[in-house]
Amino acid sequence: xxxxxLIKAAKKNxxxxxxxxxRDSYPIVYGYLIKTTLNEQTARDLTQETFLxxxxxxxxxxxxxxxxxxxISIATNLHKDELRKRSRERPESANPAVxxxxxxxxxxxxxxxFGKVSEILRKLPDAKRxxxxxxxxxxxxxxxxxxxxxxxxxxxxxxxxxxxxxIRSEMGVEAQ
Amino acid sequence: MNKSCEMYQMELMDVHYGESEMTEELRSHLDGxxxxxxxxxxxxELETSMVFPEFEDPFKEIVLDxxxxxxxNKSGRKRNALDFAAFILLAGLFLGACLALVFSGxxxxxxxxxxxxxxxxxxxxxxxxxxxxxxxxHTNGRA
Ligand SMILES: [Zn+2]
Numbered sequence: 001x002x003x004x005x006l007i008k009a010a011k012k013n014x015x016x017x018x019x020x021x022x023r024d025s026y027p028i029v030y031g032y033l034i035k036t037t038l039n040e041q042t043a044r045d046l047t048q049e050t051f052l053x054x055x056x057x058x059x060x061x062x063x064x065x066x067x068x069x070x071x072i073s074i075a076t077n078l079h080k081d082e083l084r085k086r087s088r089e090r091p092e093s094a095n096p097a098v099x100x101x102x103x104x105x106x107x108x109x110x111x112x113x114f115g116k117v118s119e120i121l122r123k124l125p126d127a128k129r130x131x132x133x134x135x136x137x138x139x140x141x142x143x144x145x146x147x148x149x150x151x152x153x154x155x156x157x158x159x160x161x162x163x164x165x166x167i168r169s170e171m172g173v174e175a176q
Numbered sequence: 177m178n179k180s181c182e183m184y185q186m187e188l189m190d191v192h193y194g195e196s197e198m199t200e201e202l203r204s205h206l207d208g209x210x211x212x213x214x215x216x217x218x219x220x221e222l223e224t225s226m227v228f229p230e231f232e233d234p235f236k237e238i239v240l241d242x243x244x245x246x247x248x249n250k251s252g253r254k255r256n257a258l259d260f261a262a263f264i265l266l267a268g269l270f271l272g273a274c275l276a277l278v279f280s281g282x283x284x285x286x287x288x289x290x291x292x293x294x295x296x297x298x299x300x301x302x303x304x305x306x307x308x309x310x311x312x313x314h315t316n317g318r319a
Contacts, residue, residue: 013247015248018244019240019244022240022243023240026233026239027232030233030236031230035228040233044233044235044239047233047239048239048242048243051239051243052243052246055247056250117225117226117227117228120226135193136193136226139193139194141195157186157190158186160189160193161182161189164218164222167222168215168218171218171225
């Protein structure tokens with residue numbers, strides 16, 4: 001079944017269609033959130049929350065964007081909420097919804113070969129990191145990112161440019 | 177006014193990420209500017225240096241099961257709400273019919289019906305049971 005047919009069926013509360021839609025979108029939502037949060041448990045919790053929200057709001061999905069883009073918007077808002085919540089709980093933390101390198105649980109992110117990449121991503125501020133991830137890994141257009149992030153296209157461009165400069169300087173430091 | 181290298185670099189970023197096309201102006205600036213050439217090469221290097229492989233969540237099935245259970249609960253709650261709404265509607269209709277009978281002067285008849293339903297019917301129950309048992313015995317005897 002095609003995505004639009006699956007969405008129609010899911011709106012009519014067809015469990016198989018809903019299961020298929022969620023199953024197909026799971027990797028993109030989880031993948032986005034793991035790069036954004038750099039923590040497996042937080043990524044999993046936010047993925048679950050994203051789908052729960054989607055489950056409750058699927059009736060209002062207007063199919064103007066792709067289903068996965070809609071899910072990414074929900075995930076982004078949940079990540080922002082999570083950051084706000086954690087900064088209220090731990091106001092001293094500079095980058096709270098991202099696990100610090102000294103976290104007790106050494107996640108797959110540190111164990112695997114892409115630990116260096118995750119370390120560089122960790123050094124980017126949250127809002128800028130999300131923009132970089134959406135563009136660099138998911139190839140969303142500036143316009144789509146500005147809708148997802150709810151900010152002007154100019155802000156998207158400057159955030160992305162800042163990220164690139166920061167990454168280049170981090171790579172330069174590592175190369176020395 | 178000449179554009180700054182920063183502005184050229186942002187335009188190079190747009191080109192790299194497919195948001196715009198390479199222009200003659202950009203190309204000629206690149207040829208003459210070492211800084212922007214390095215930036216342009218750096219953008220290309222990001223494609224290989226910032227690779228972040230996708231990996232499956234080992235708990236994916238558990239999360240999906242939980243979501244499907246939540247969907248079941250949700251539709252269960254919806255069904256209960258619909259049943260309740262149907263009950264309220266039927267009860268309202270019944271009450272309305274009773275009130276209509278009362279106001280059209282059939283209050284006494286209505287009371288009789290009520291009495292027969294709520295008092296006489298339970299009193300009839302032992303007789304009905306006895307009759308049923310006797311009928312059962314007859315059938316068994318014949319068999
Ligand atoms: Zn330049």
